[in-house]
Amino acid sequence: MTFDPTAPDAAAVARTYELDRRHVFHSWSAQSALDPMVVTHAEGCYVWDGRGRRMLDFSSQLVNTNIGHQHPYVVEAIAAQARTLTTIAPQHANDQRSRAAQLISERAPGDLNRVFFTNGGADANEHAVRMARLVTGRPKVLSRYRSYHGGTQTAINLTGDPRRWPNDNGSSGVVHFFGPYLYRSHFHATTEEEECQRALTHLRQVIELEGPDTVAAVLLEAVPGTAGIMLPPPGYLAGVRELCDKYGIVFIVDEVMTGFGRTGAWFVCDDEGVVPDLLTFAKGVNSGYVPLGGVVIGDRIAQHFADRVYPGGLTYSGHPLACAAAVAAITVMEGAGIVDNARRIGDKVLGPGLAELQEKHPSVGEVRGRGVFWAVELVTDRESREPAAPNGGSSPVMAEAARAAKELGLLLFVNSNRLHVVPPCTITEEEAREGLALLDQVLTRVDTAVRQSGLIAAPAELAATRSDS
Numbered sequence: 001m002t003f004d005p006t007a008p009d010a011a012a013v014a015r016t017y018e019l020d021r022r023h024v025f026h027s028w029s030a031q032s033a034l035d036p037m038v039v040t041h042a043e044g045c046y047v048w049d050g051r052g053r054r055m056l057d058f059s060s061q062l063v064n065t066n067i068g069h070q071h072p073y074v075v076e077a078i079a080a081q082a083r084t085l086t087t088i089a090p091q092h093a094n095d096q097r098s099r100a101a102q103l104i105s106e107r108a109p110g111d112l113n114r115v116f117f118t119n120g121g122a123d124a125n126e127h128a129v130r131m132a133r134l135v136t137g138r139p140k141v142l143s144r145y146r147s148y149h150g151g152t153q154t155a156i157n158l159t160g161d162p163r164r165w166p167n168d169n170g171s172s173g174v175v176h177f178f179g180p181y182l183y184r185s186h187f188h189a190t191t192e193e194e195e196c197q198r199a200l201t202h203l204r205q206v207i208e209l210e211g212p213d214t215v216a217a218v219l220l221e222a223v224p225g226t227a228g229i230m231l232p233p234p235g236y237l238a239g240v241r242e243l244c245d246k247y248g249i250v251f252i253v254d255e256v257m258t259g260f261g262r263t264g265a266w267f268v269c270d271d272e273g274v275v276p277d278l279l280t281f282a283k284g285v286n287s288g289y290v291p292l293g294g295v296v297i298g299d300r301i302a303q304h305f306a307d308r309v310y311p312g313g314l315t316y317s318g319h320p321l322a323c324a325a326a327v328a329a330i331t332v333m334e335g336a337g338i339v340d341n342a343r344r345i346g347d348k349v350l351g352p353g354l355a356e357l358q359e360k361h362p363s364v365g366e367v368r369g370r371g372v373f374w375a376v377e378l379v380t381d382r383e384s385r386e387p388a389a390p391n392g393g394s395s396p397v398m399a400e401a402a403r404a405a406k407e408l409g410l411l412l413f414v415n416s417n418r419l420h421v422v423p424p425c426t427i428t429e430e431e432a433r434e435g436l437a438l439l440d441q442v443l444t445r446v447d448t449a450v451r452q453s454g455l456i457a458a459p460a461e462l463a464a465t466r467s468d469s
Contacts, residue, residue, distance in 0.1 A: 005041035005048035013038050013050035027151070028163065037406070042069035045427050047411065055406075058423045058435045059413040063225060063257050063373075064283035067329050067338060068424040074289055077328035081321055090117075090317040097318035100326040104285065104296060107266040107330070110275030112296040116310075117318035121256030121282035122150025124293040125219065127312055128278045129154055131295070132217035132250035133173075134311075135304045140210060142203075143219045144179035146227040149254055158219055161227050162392025177206045179220070181230045183366045183377065184385065192233040200239040212247035217278075222268035225257035226415055229375035231368060237274040244277075250301070251276040256293065257373075260284030261333055261425040264343025264371030277301055284425075286325035333425070342425035346371040349429050350421060353436040361443040363388065363397070363450045374421040376439075380450050387417035388450065400449040401442055410438040 016038050026034055038050035045068055046054050060066065067074065081096060088094050101115040118124045129141050143149065147160035156164055157172045178186040180199040187198035207215055218240060224230050237253070244251040253276040258268045262284055265271035269279065277300055282293030316322075333339055346369065354367040354374055365379035365387075378388035378397065389395040393416065401419060405412045413420035419442070423435060 005043075006052040006054070008040045008048070008050055008052050010050075013040065017050070044068045044070075045424050045431050053409060055409045055411050056423075056431065056435050056438065057411045058421055058439075059411045060372075060422050060424050061288065062283070063262070063413060063420070063422045064288035066261050066284035066342075066425045067287045067332055068426040071287070071329070071332060071426075073332050074286070074325055074328040077324050078289060078321055081324035085320050087316075088320060090313060090315070094318070094320050094323070096320045096323035096327055100285075100318070100323040100330075103327060103330045104281070104294070107270075108279055108296045109267060109270035109273075111299045112275065112279055114297040114302050116295045116297060117323070118282075118293040118295070118314060119291050119316055119319075120150075120293040121254070121280060122152040122155040122293075123314065124256065124280035124282055124295050125149045125155045125158065125252075125254060126152055128252045128280050128295045129158070129217060129219065130312055131278060131297070131301050131305075131310070132252060135301055136216045136248065136250060138214055138216035139173040140175055140215045141173060141217045141219055142175050142177055142206065142210070142215060144221075144224070145176050146179065146181065146230070147221050147224050147254075148226040149219065149221070150256075173216075175206065175210055175215075177203055179224070179230070180233050180236055181228070182233070183230075183368070196233040196236045196239065199233075199236060200243065203240065204243055207243065207247055207249070212249070215247065215249050217250040217252050218244055219252040219254060221254045221256075222258045222272075223263065223370075223373065225373075228377070228415075228418060229369050229373055229420065231370060232272075237269060237272045241274050241276070250278065252278045252280065254280050256280055256282045257284075260330070261339040261342045262371055262373045262422075264339060264346055266339060286322065286329040287424075289325045289329070290319070290322040292319070292322035292326055336426075338425045341427075342371040345427055345429065345432050346374070349432040350374055350436070353433070354421065357436070357440055357443060360440070361447050363443060363446045369421070372421075372423050372425055372427060376419040376421060376443075378417050378419065378446060378450075388446075389417040391416055396453040397446060397449045400453075401446050404442045404445040405438070408438050408441055410435060410442065412439075412442075 039047050041048040045057050047057050048054055104115050105113040143158045145160040149155045149158040156167045157174045160176050180195045182195045189195035189198055253269045255267050259281040277298050279296040286292055358364040358367050363378050365385055366377045380386045380388055388397040402414050413422055
């Protein structure tokens with residue numbers, strides 16, 4: 001019997017919701033305020049809710065379903081692996097881990113050719129930082145404000161957005177600096193070139209004032225994702241690479257959100273011609289079908305541990321089911337030209353379409369992005385650029401945006417004063433235009449809300465419209 005997602009079992013849906021509210025503790029949320037949507041089915045770029053409504057997934061869930069939902073080739077690869085070898089301890093070799101490491105290394109830039117597998121992006125960044133500190137013997141790690149690196153203890157301290165605040169030790173060896181963000185420039189820049197050079201000068205000054213011999217690593221998202229999808233200006237990543245080389249600092253690039261096609265390239269740093277010492281990944285490597293992340297390691301770091309024990313590991317490092325999913329997902333992406341599709345959709349549909357919406361809707365301050373990785377920044381006044389919600393918080397305007405999108409059948413990734421347009425890399429032109437048409441309706445309601453609302457903002461910790469990452 002074929003499953004019909006438009007006719008869900010109402011009793012089963014109600015039971016799912018009731019058990020969730022009784023027993024599930026949700027992340028990044030005040031528990032009593034939650035009203036989670038029950039999802040019964042997903043396929044391609046769509047999900048179905050407990051009422052049988054089909055919704056276009058312009059969020060890729062948490063920006064990870066790069067090959068879309070329920071890709072049959074990947075689903076079958078997981079099932080086939082489960083029939084063969086479901087799990088094995090990481091000290092033993094298994095064919096799927098070996099093959100996944102090869103495929104990832106072949107797509108990583110330069111000499112990055114060894115993979116330490118983790119369960120996700122946060123622990124990938126944890127281990128990358130640990131490696132950098134062990135190799136250099138230095139304690140400090142520099143990361144930018146407006147960044148997100150994960151929810152574990154080291155990773156959340158490295159994070160540069162308000163989710164860090166309740167867990168910030170203030171003494172964990174983390175130093176934050178300002179990265180380039182021309183729309184809200186910290187450097188009074190008026191051009192991308194000025195923003196790039198002034199941001200690099202600022203980073204150099206931070207390194208020198210902190211003491212270069214105390215800095216183990218600079219950790220950067222290739223493109224900050226949850227914090228706003230601010231594309232680095234041309235030359236910025238290369239400039240950071242040069243500063244790290246000058247002072248003997250390990251350069252770590254976090255491609256957890258950008259990797260594996262999201263921006264229309266396998267990796268942003270490779271697209272920019274930059275080779276970091278360590279590259280972290282997760283999310284898109286297998287579209288989140290089974291949890292997987294990792295650190296891709298260059299020669300400098302690998303040689304350090306050639307005759308020294310690396311003091312770290314995970315029970316599920318290189319789990320066969322997760323790696324089988326990665327092998328299948330990368331194979332599909334390569335064979336079907338999915339990375340090229342992401343770039344084409346961005347260039348041909350999303351970029352021009354979002355620019356038109358910016359012209360049409362006064363609540364849109366800026367749109368920015370690449371591939372299938374875009375942010376729509378909402379403001380209450382274009383002249384002053386006053387954000388429609390505080391950093392890390394919400395407001396009536398953003399609540400209306402989230403409510404309208406859901407009502408219209410569009411899933412968006414919402415954070416602070418931004419709507420993130422981040423559909424699967426497999427999205428078609430027709431589906432992308434469908435999403436833009438729905439977003440147009442959402443922004444019409446936002447324009448009205450901006451005119452009518454007193455903009456009384458909710459504190460960050462009570463924000464109800466913010467997405468997880």
